Amino acid sequence: MSNTAAEAASNNGFSLTGLGTPVLLFMMLIMVVMPLPPLALDIFFTFNIALAIIVLLVSIYAQRPLDFGVFPTVLLIATLLRLALNVASTRVVLMKGHDGTDAAQEIASEADFYGAMDGASKFVRGDAVAGILILFINIIGGFAVGVLQHNLSAGEAAHNYVLLTIGDGLVAQIPSLLLSTATAIIVTRVSGSQDVGNAVGEQLLSNPKVLAITAALIGIMGLVPGMPNLVFLSLAALLGSMAYLKSQPEKTTVEEAPAETSAPLPVENKELSWDDVSSVDEIGLEVGYRLISMVDRNQGGELLPRIKGIRKKLSQELGFLVHAVHIRDNLNLSPNEYRITFHDVTVGQGEIHPGRDLAINPGQVYGELDGIATKDPTFGLDATWIDNSQRDDAQAKGYTVVDCPTVIATHLSQLIKNHAHELIGQDGVQQLLDKLAQSSPKLVENLVPNVLSLGDITKVMQNLLEDGVPIRDVRSIAEALAESGGKGQDTDTLTSRVRMALGGTIFQTINGIENEMAVIVLDSQLEQILQGATQGNIGGMEPTLIENMINQLRQASAQLEAEGKTPVLLVASHIRLFLSRLLKSRMDNFYILAYEEIPASKNIKVVATVGNQAA
Template sequence: MKFKSGDILLGIFVIGVIFLVIIPLPDFILSLLMIINISIAAMILLSALFSKESLDLSLFPTMLLLTTLFRLGLNISSTRLILQNGYAGEVVQAFGEFVAGGDIVIGAVIFIIITIVNFKVITKGSERVAEVTARFTLDAMPGKQMAIDADLNTGFIDETQAKERRKKIQDEAAFFGAMDGASKFVKNDAVVGLFITGVNIVGGLIIGMVMKDMAFMDALQKYTIVTIGDGLVSSIPALFISTGTGILVTKTNTDDGMSSIILKQLVYSPIVLYVVGITLVALGLFTPMGPLVTFPIAIVWFVIAFRFSNKKKVSAIESAIDEKDEQAEEIRKPENVISLLQVDPIELEFGYGIIPLADVNQGGDLLDRVVMIRRQIALELGSIVPIVRLRDNIQLAPNAYSIKIKGVEVAKGEILFDHYMAMNPGYVEEEIDGIQTMEPAFGLPALWITEMQREKAEIKGYTVVDCPSIIATHLTEVIKAHLHELLSRQDVKTLINHVNETHSTLIEELTPKLLSVGDIQKVLSNLLKEGISIRDLVTICEILADYAPTIRDTDVLTEYVRQGLSRAISKKIFMEGTNQVITLDPAVEQQIMEHVQHTEQGAYVALDPKTIQSIVMQLKKEIAKLTTIGLQPIILTSPIVRIYFKQLTEQYIPDLIVISYNEIEQSVEIQSIGMVSIA
């Protein structure tokens, strides 16, 4: 391991500071070290003042520790010389005689005032600001990390930029956490300074009067002046350091220099300076202060206000010109607003109370669940699921969440944090205590229960789920229900390209010769709308290639594709054994077919409202018979009628399963237990 010369010097400095406590120093060397101490303190103060952000001085807590240790070492060395000789070098003597005016009382008062200001005002305030900043920085970490993950998922930033932002967040948390503890150094340093000063005075009096037979006033004059000088030499650098600490913990990130920002914010408007100047003139005219003192300062404020006013006028003109230029540029370049028009396909917004569920650092796994949802739906339905954007929304209730599809809210829910949702599967008779609610995904009655009730509920047979599972299940069902809307032409093109890698002949025959990408998209969307998987895209494309030369209607093509996927459809809908279904009266089917209207945009059923109402009412009666005995309602129709009956009932019963005879595999046993007819 190689050591740089700077590292060696730093090590020597730290060891030397510790040895200051042990090794006596000549007064000349001590004076040099005190001047160096004042210089270092001034450097730290100015560095904190002119830094653009707090992390520019990320090692400030370490510097605070080293300078405090250095200053205490000098205090101990000077104490040794004061008690031995009554003299601790020219620097200490100068502070005692020049700064304090050679007067014990004045020097003591100045020293006490500086110490109190340092301890009670600057240090105490800095300590509190550091503590609050550290707390808020840590609290804000989850939201910031989620924002980074969201920007990364949407492509606004790349992985390198995301790593840099995460590192900056971690550095900020570490810095302000360290500053919260390091500010105690300055506070305790002020206390120790007072203690050392008191010890020096008492010890000097004892040595002068007992060991050197000096009179009380002579011993007091000799040792107290030097002690006060030593205290001032230590207090001035300590004041510099504590002021630098306060500036650093109260600093906000900015690109401009602090001086210009302070001037802009202090003198927000020239009117401020004019009013101040007029006030000073009034004080000079109507009070004993006199114009000799107040008028010169008032003139200075008037001059600065006049110049500042002219500067603001020029800036306003320049801003107006720049704004017009920008507007003209925007008009000439309309593509600049394209980024503002982007709508996220899927959004999950939540209140701040749900943030812990999404924050990995707090043990949340909601982000991982969203990734698994996309994979699960892709495997189940064979479609590409867009990226789900997660973001917190302070306008929502703390424990509420909202699911948006293409910027429009389609579902919402609310959880009870630190609780579980218990649902009766239908056969549990024994009740449990809890807060009544509704399961958001399926609208089933449920109860909120505590952690202590969870095991009891599971033993009794209740289905118990945690809050992340509730949100994940709701999001899954919403995505499935709207997946046909989310399937874009670009997604279809990606799927076709994937098939083209192994079945190039099929794709060359199908598109663009027979069907466009948009036509294939409509067929796939029709399938997804009724929950049919499009994962077997090769079979779908084979069927489309067979029928597309003679059929252009995408709805009719969808029916042929459904018949070709009969095995998959039967497997999904029908269970083993005999399956109960509801059939249509041939008269109803005949009436539907007689009222089918064909247009260039497709076919639709043009029945009169009274007939439609009658059919729907009879259908609901038959469905109620199945649901009361716990069976899923399935409507069986002839192939030619299925699509039109589905269109007819979709508005009234959107989740109704409508299947044709040709979509049932031969091995499936069917039993009709009801028939829809016209009353």
């Protein structure tokens, strides 16, 4: 017979294995519908208590919750058994309670024995409702049966049935208490390699000094007349012996190695591994202790959903998945302070005042506000922390009013935009290419690594993001690189080619849907001087040339911003990169475009020319 046939025969054959649970359930059904003799009831009560103790001990020594994976089933069966016993015992109380004090005395002795457990029975869970119902049924029903059916006096009936009910309830509650304790242990088990017994033993009995002091105190108490001397002195001797053994250094046997192969013993018991090296957070937010409520959902914190919304919005705008923000408290910060980090390097910080709003001066307001003067942490504008009741007044005076979560969220959003090129690496670029390969497999296959390496493509992507150009249009970027690229190509040149291909995207990012863009240009003489500087000829650059040019650009930029327009400097392509790097740290919210990057369908309007005075 084949193995498969044998297995089939075994599966189809009759086996006694696994019948224990169905038999127990069937017996519980019998207990509910049929009366049981007192002896059988005692046996089942004892079995119920033993089962609860076994469950408790297994829960204590389980190292992981899954080590006792059948616990829910066992708990259900044990609870059903306890309820069935309650029903059966109720039947006995109502049928035999009139027999008098002999039966009552037996239950009363059990009540005395388990009386100390009465307070702990409050920990029982859902089945406590059934227990309470059974309690009232036993008392009220038993009293009625005793008086009306068995002609007992009211006092005698109350004495017998109440006493029986108390004993029955306490006996039933002992397993409930044990099972509830087991439930608490199993659901609060912390993953680890030790059970509760070992952990407690190590923590309580590992210090020989503690054991020695305890032994001395117990020994002194054992010498007091009237105390259980033998027990105290025996325990003191045991603790003293343990303290002595714990204080002795462990002996390590080391085999003598041959002289030619002898090696020093390792200093550390455990070798270092990569698990000992902490990882760096791509994006981190640290908060002082007074700001913890803002990032705690349980306390109604509003910042977490806003950060999630920021990540989604910026991922769509920039064209790549923005990393999750790791938020943690930092006691080294002042209570109201927060800090934003990229790759564990601080890129921004600020201080906010929970319970207040920040009124920001956008440049033209009509009056001052009472509050705490400060600077907007995102853009450095003058601002004031005001009471919530002043919000309407501040808005009427022209202030922009935001709450505390908005202050942090706006600051984080702006920093991510400014440092987007630092937040994407080769893994992120590879994911973009993998996504593109789903629709254009040949394009990606021919590009990497035949035309360009992944590192070169990543550098181009970073250059684009550093210039404020989104990389959403991965297809156009890949096609431009495939047409212009080649191994050994300068990534700056490749970036310029890609920018030309993305001219429409760049124009719309800056100017929106308007067809005409207001721009600043350089006069021809200044452009020639700058072109010479890019080629290594700096003889024509006077010391004050750059300073004068920047001052003129700032004046022209301020004029455009006052008109609600984005400042744009339009230059020849061969000096765009030079000026971009020169002005990046000196001009905020300022774009530098090459003539070739303006789409043919768009128009430009020159509003200022820089260079006459600068040159």
